[in-house]
């Protein structure tokens with residue numbers, strides 16, 4: 001063969017091998033804590049944390065970096081969050097202001113209190129969840145766009161670039177991802193657009209260690225990069241989403257019924273992510289800011305802290321402190337279950353719930369030596385005439401994700417977002433690579449009269465509790481957690497452990513957890529039940545502790561002296577998270 005042709009053939013062969021060989025994304029080392037200066041981030045995923053810190057290093061502020069991280073999480077944590085869902089962002093800006101963005105999903109206008117009812121009874125949770133009906137109009141893209149417009153320095157397109165790269169090049173499937181897929185296989189395999197991305201051709205989850213790419217999601221992000229948020233709420237992507245909701249794209253041999261939803265293009269186009277006042281309570285001389293309605297996070301954490309402030313808690317008697325934490329949570333949850341809903345639809349007595357007077361009334365009901373028997377009745381923050389409905393509680397599963405980012409200028413972001421259940425409603429929008437939420441099951445869809453009943457245009461009550469604590473106006477702590485309604489108790493437990501009981505932030509995040517939400521027994525992790533505190537709570541205080549799986553995979557940042565900060569992520573739960581700072585000590 002002619003020498004030149006031989007060389008050309010060899011070059012072609014080399015090219016062919018390079019193209020065919022799977023490009024394995026670089027595997028990063030993840031650590032759950034990092035201390036240093038220049039800004040920091042903590043998320044459940046190392047690629048997201050690294051992308052945020054890289055952005056900070058390049059001059060981005062905390063809001064930019066939070067959007068960068070969130071977009072990456074939309075790729076690598078698609079069963080917990082993403083552009084098919086919604087969330088709440090609490091922002092402390094460098095000028096000292098604290099504000100929030102409400103990116104909660106919204107019910108289509110045609111939804112009614114009985115939309116999840118058939119034959120005079122509400123659907124079972126799973127049937128309500130895996131349907132077009134459960135999807136609210138997603139708020140995540142508008143949240144990112146609004147955050148960047150108001151507080152960022154980056155364009156949305158720039159903030160999405162790291163995520164586009166991860167979606168194209170892929171990420172390595174780990175055991176947590178495998179397990180989350182496995183739990184959904186029976187439904188994912190009904191929906192070809194979902195199965196194509198998340199299942200192998202034999203219908204099993206993608207194997208641990210393999211690389212998962214999502215070019216369709218890269219395409220969605222690319223569209224947003226070009227068109228901004230309108231690229232999501234109008235045009236081809238919105239049309240595909242509405243089609244998937246109204247006519248779930250299920251296979252002919254699907255072994256479940258997938259009920260159609262009622263979302264329209266008009267519902268999607270009308271979506272807004274309003275800026276709202278944060279909740280604020282004073283606690284031990286600090287200011288604790290959280291998310292108001294439609295989240296119940298800020299009000300319930302705030303009420304419980306107000307109750308606890310009347311007790312002195314000390315590490316010297318950890319069991320007593322935990323007894324009081326569980327009781328404060330029990331009574332606050334009774335009120336949350338009765339009075340929290342979308343305040344555009346129901347007159348939420350927020351000021352009453354967060355008042356010291358109401359807290360004193362509730363505190364007086366707590367026996368410092370003995371657990372109460374649940375359900376306890378809600379209190380009366382104002383004359384309330386449908387109190388009979390108060391014990392109904394929507395089912396919330398234990399998913400969602402939280403990220404915390406801070407920069408060198410004093411901007412801080414505490415952002416919790418979700419698609420509700422792990423895997424959302426199970427429907428990937430065909431051609432666009434993202435799962436839809438099932439957030440409308442966060443309504444009390446089993447009640448036709450509860451304040452949190454289903455209504456068109458309304459936002460379902462949430463438990464997400466992104467929190468920022470200031471000390472004399474300066475950032476002291478920012479944190480949050482996933483976990484459905486256990487988010488509230490996890491955030492409360494973290495605050496009590498850190499602020500009252502002398503735990504460091506990483507210790508508080510790692511500690512075994514218990515959650516009391518006005519239920520007969522207190523759910524607790526096995527390590528909590530077997531701990532000396534757990535045993536004393538049962539034997540001395542009469543708490544009925546019942547085992548449950550992992551509670552929360554929290555992240556947070558604590559602000560230290562001299563511009564230093566400690567970023568901390570969950571070390572074990574959900575496979576462990578990742579924390580990093582720009583300039584480590």
Ligand code: GLY
Pocket residue numbers: 396400418419420421439442461462463464484485487
């Ligand atoms: N879907 C979980 C929450 O909003 O609390």
